[in-house]
Amino acid sequence: MCGSIRREIRPFLEAYGKDMEFAQIELNWFDWKFQNAKGKLELLKEWNIPVWVMEPVRGGQLANLQAEDAAKLKAARPDEGIPAWSFRFLQSLPQVTMTLSGMSSLQQVRDNIATYEESRPLTDEEMKLLLSVADDMIRRTTVPCTACHYCVSHCPMQLPIPDLLRLHNESMAAGPGAFIAPMALSAFAQNQQPSSCIGCRACEQVCPQQIHIPDALHDFAVRVGQKG
Ligand code: SF4
Numbered sequence: 001m002c003g004s005i006r007r008e009i010r011p012f013l014e015a016y017g018k019d020m021e022f023a024q025i026e027l028n029w030f031d032w033k034f035q036n037a038k039g040k041l042e043l044l045k046e047w048n049i050p051v052w053v054m055e056p057v058r059g060g061q062l063a064n065l066q067a068e069d070a071a072k073l074k075a076a077r078p079d080e081g082i083p084a085w086s087f088r089f090l091q092s093l094p095q096v097t098m099t100l101s102g103m104s105s106l107q108q109v110r111d112n113i114a115t116y117e118e119s120r121p122l123t124d125e126e127m128k129l130l131l132s133v134a135d136d137m138i139r140r141t142t143v144p145c146t147a148c149h150y151c152v153s154h155c156p157m158q159l160p161i162p163d164l165l166r167l168h169n170e171s172m173a174a175g176p177g178a179f180i181a182p183m184a185l186s187a188f189a190q191n192q193q194p195s196s197c198i199g200c201r202a203c204e205q206v207c208p209q210q211i212h213i214p215d216a217l218h219d220f221a222v223r224v225g226q227k228g
């Protein structure tokens with residue numbers, strides 16, 4: 001993914017990077033690997049462009065972790081609230097100069113002010129722990145498609161399987177209320193939707209990751225309301 005980001009963004013930065021005062025990107029500890037936020041940050045660093053952050057807690061998802069994940073973080077910093085970990089993560093990245101955090105209650109405003117009253121960047125160990133929690137969350141909710149495209153030529157419906165699985169993963173990671181995947185799907189042709197899969201399983205036989213592709217596409221189709 002890093003290679004593709006570099007291919008897509010580098011020409012833009014080569015043309016306009018020297019004039020940019022900042023770049024606003026989605027950056028949080030979950031997307032560090034999942035959406036290669038790390039690769040984007042490294043690229044922006046080459047142009048010395050300060051980073052403004054959106055979605056620091058991924059629409060609230062990173063403030064409400066499963067009990068087992070929250071317990072690991074609590075054990076490492078008993079006095080830190082779970083949402084604060086997202087901001088401590090950003091405090092560990094010197095390129096970040098602005099964080100845009102959507103807040104929906106006065107309590108959240110108070111909590112965030114309290115968090116930012118002090119800078120407490122993560123130690124190397126804490127960073128490893130946080131990113132391992134992200135790895136666990138990704139493993140639990142997504143399929144490990146590497147976008148190798150081996151399956152594509154075997155699909156009688158000519159479905160863009162890696163693209164559909166990428167959106168499947170995005171919607172799984174976002175959980176209830178996911179909107180990015182349905183919005184992106186609306187740009188796909190009618191015969192390229194997850195519901196177009198006929199379940200022949202030809203793709204599965206060549207997938208090196210042994211992903212149950214039609215099952216994932218079926219679940220995705222149900223989740224976005226294409227199947228009952
Ligand atoms: S199972 Fe679905 S995605 Fe896989 S080859 Fe058949 S139609 Fe294509």
Ligand code: SF4
Pocket residue numbers: 144145146147148149150151152161162165206207208209210211213
């Ligand atoms: S063969 Fe498997 S890993 Fe490769 S693109 Fe298809 S689903 Fe993804």
